[in-house]
Amino acid sequence: MAVALAAVLCLPAAYSQTIKVGAARIERYAPLLVGKRVALLSNHTGMVDGRHTLDVMLDHGINVTTIFSPEHGFRGNADAGEKVKGSVDAATGIPIASLYDGKKGMPSAATMGEFDVIVTDLQDVGVRYYTYYITMMRLMNAAAAYGKEFVVLDRPNPNGMYVDGPVLDMKYKSGVGALPIPVVHGMTLGELALMIDGEGWLDGGKRLGSRLTVIPCEGYTHSSRYGLPVAPSPNLKSMLAVYLYPSTCYFEGTVISLGRGTGHPFEIYGHPAMKGCTYTFTPQSMDGAKNPPLKDKLCHGRDLTGLDPEAVIAAGVDLGYVIDAYRRMGIGDKFFTSFFELLVGDGQVRRMIEEGKSAAEIKATWRADVEAFKVRRRPYLLYKE
Numbered sequence: 357m358a359v360a361l362a363a364v365l366c367l368p369a370a371y372s373q374t375i376k377v378g379a380a381r382i383e384r385y386a387p388l389l390v391g392k393r394v395a396l397l398s399n400h401t402g403m404v405d406g407r408h409t410l411d412v413m414l415d416h417g418i419n420v421t422t423i424f425s426p427e428h429g430f431r432g433n434a435d436a437g438e439k440v441k442g443s444v445d446a447a448t449g450i451p452i453a454s455l456y457d458g459k460k461g462m463p464s465a466a467t468m469g470e471f472d473v474i475v476t477d478l479q480d481v482g483v484r485y486y487t488y489y490i491t492m493m494r495l496m497n498a499a500a501a502y503g504k505e506f507v508v509l510d511r512p513n514p515n516g517m518y519v520d521g522p523v524l525d526m527k528y529k530s531g532v533g534a535l536p537i538p539v540v541h542g543m544t545l546g547e548l549a550l551m552i553d554g555e556g557w558l559d560g561g562k563r564l565g566s567r568l569t570v571i572p573c574e575g576y577t578h579s580s581r582y583g584l585p586v587a588p589s590p591n592l593k594s595m596l597a598v599y600l601y602p603s604t605c606y607f608e609g610t611v612i613s614l615g616r617g618t619g620h621p622f623e624i625y626g627h628p629a630m631k632g633c634t635y636t637f638t639p640q641s642m643d644g645a646k647n648p649p650l651k652d653k654l655c656h657g658r659d660l661t662g663l664d665p666e667a668v669i670a671a672g673v674d675l676g677y678v679i680d681a682y683r684r685m686g687i688g689d690k691f692f693t694s695f696f697e698l699l700v701g702d703g704q705v706r707r708m709i710e711e712g713k714s715a716a717e718i719k720a721t722w723r724a725d726v727e728a729f730k731v732r733r734r735p736y737l738l739y740k741e
Contacts, residue, residue: 375582378509378546378571379409379477385571386416388473388507395422395471397455397495401479401511401586409477409509414448421470423452424463426478426491455491462498473505474498479588480545482513483602484524485532485699486589489548493534496552500562508570510546510738512582514598518542519730520672521602522722524701533701538726539673540602542578543733546570551736570738577740590644591621599665603674609696612681613639613655617648625677626657630684635659657681675705676715 378385379402394413396402402409413420423445443452453467462468474495478488492508499506521539535557543551551557553564576582583595592598597620604622607614615624617639624637633656639648658680668674682691692706700706708718 375512375576375580376574377404377511378573379412379511380404381509381571381574382412382416385475385507385509385569386418388505388569389413389418389475390416391419392473392505393419393421393471395424395474396420397424397426397474397476397492398478399425401584401588402477402509403586410445410448410450413475420448420450422467423450424474424491424495425452425454426488455494462494462501465502468498468502468504471504473507475507475509476545476549477509477511478545479511479584479586480513481588481592481598481601482515482540482542482544483605484521484535484537484539484541484701485605486601487532489545490531490534492545492549493552493558496549496564496568497559497562499567500558500564503567505567506549506564506569508546508549508568510544510570510572512573512576512580513542513544513578514582514584514595515540515602516542516544516578516580516582516739517669518672519726520719520722521726522700522702522705523725523729525703528697528701528703530698532698538722538729539701541729541733543736544573544576544738546572547733547736547738550738551733554736555732572738578737579741591616593619593621594623596661596663596665596668597622599668600660600663603668603671604660604677606675606678606696606699607681609693609699610678610681610691611685611687611693612691613637613648613650613657615639617642617645617651620659620661621645623661624657624659625681626655627681627685628653628655630656630681631686632684633657673719674715675709675718679709679715682709 396410398409404412445452476492480488496506519538519540519542523538524533524536526536553568587593600622604614607625612625612627615621618637635658636654636656638654639651685691697703
């Protein structure tokens with residue numbers, strides 16, 4: 357195998373595993389690739405029935421000359437934000453070009469000269485600050501600039517059943533937010549690629565047009581409950597964490613620990629000085645969280661692991677957790693860091709929290725923008741809502 361399997365999520369029986377991902381539809385995409393030099397953007401999530409898409413391609417005579425890797429690296433074991441150097445895949449000898457090595461811009465002309473078509477196979481989680489779509493867009497820009505073909509092997513969006521959160525104010529554009537889309541956009545990577553191209557969001561308004569192909573999933577709709585067979589990144593260790601991620605990741609822009617360095621990141625939160633809490637935890641160094649916030653400090657906080665996943669989904673983006681921690685800490689604006697605005701993508705949310713607004717009142721301020729986005733994205737949807 358070219359890639360070692362990452363942690364497998366434990367899935368309740370209610371999740372649908374009858375969906376056929378784009379990467380499993382070899383009969384659809386092999387004819388587009390045979391006889392061409394192929395670059396594959398993928399990582400540990402690019403699995404088909406226990407085998408990596410890279411191995412499936414090679415078995416079908418597809419000439420993969422280059423591997424691109426996103427945040428967390430090709431094997432998915434690097435920390436969030438950690439720079440990952442290029443390397444060589446030990447099993448195949450194919451060079452791996454990291455797109456999360458701290459360098460900005462597109463790959464070098466020499467790298468771009470090694471292939472004719474780029475194939476993307478990544479398991480996204482459908483949240484604006486989850487960086488896989490930004491990496492995909494970076495390669496779409498490169499493909500448009502160099503006249504390459506671009507193929508997306510689509511996978512379900514586990515948060516694809518709703519749209520919520522503020523639309524990114526582009527003055528907060530960053531490495532954790534690159535498009536004017538809500539926090540939870542409700543689209544697959546394939547749909548988002550079509551929207552990026554169709555809306556002219558590539559550099560200079562360039563278009564891939566007919567050079568962009570999406571191989572859709574079978575049996576998927578936006579109301580599907582799709583359990584991820586592999587953890588998409590080191591700190592999303594359960595489906596509940598995936599569902600809470602749009603609401604608890606904002607703690608990254610505060611003084612609060614969201615559980616990195618524990619067994620339940622994004623499912624717990626706390627701080628040594630948080631008042632009125634009986635639950636405690638201590639972040640420690642571990643794989644995927646080498647130096648977590650508040651490392652080795654006893655934190656008092658809340659345990660969300662017992663929440664009903666369907667209730668979490670129904671709540672959508674819920675700022676109630678951040679508001680709870682803000683009030684319990686009692687330190688005013690010192691609660692936040694500048695990273696908070698980059699995550700939420702809006703300059704007013706912090707102010708409304710400090711003014712004492714409720715989560716429901718704050719959610720109401722972005723409702724009209726969410727409805728407008730849903731209309732804007734409609735031409736690009738491949739699956740029933």
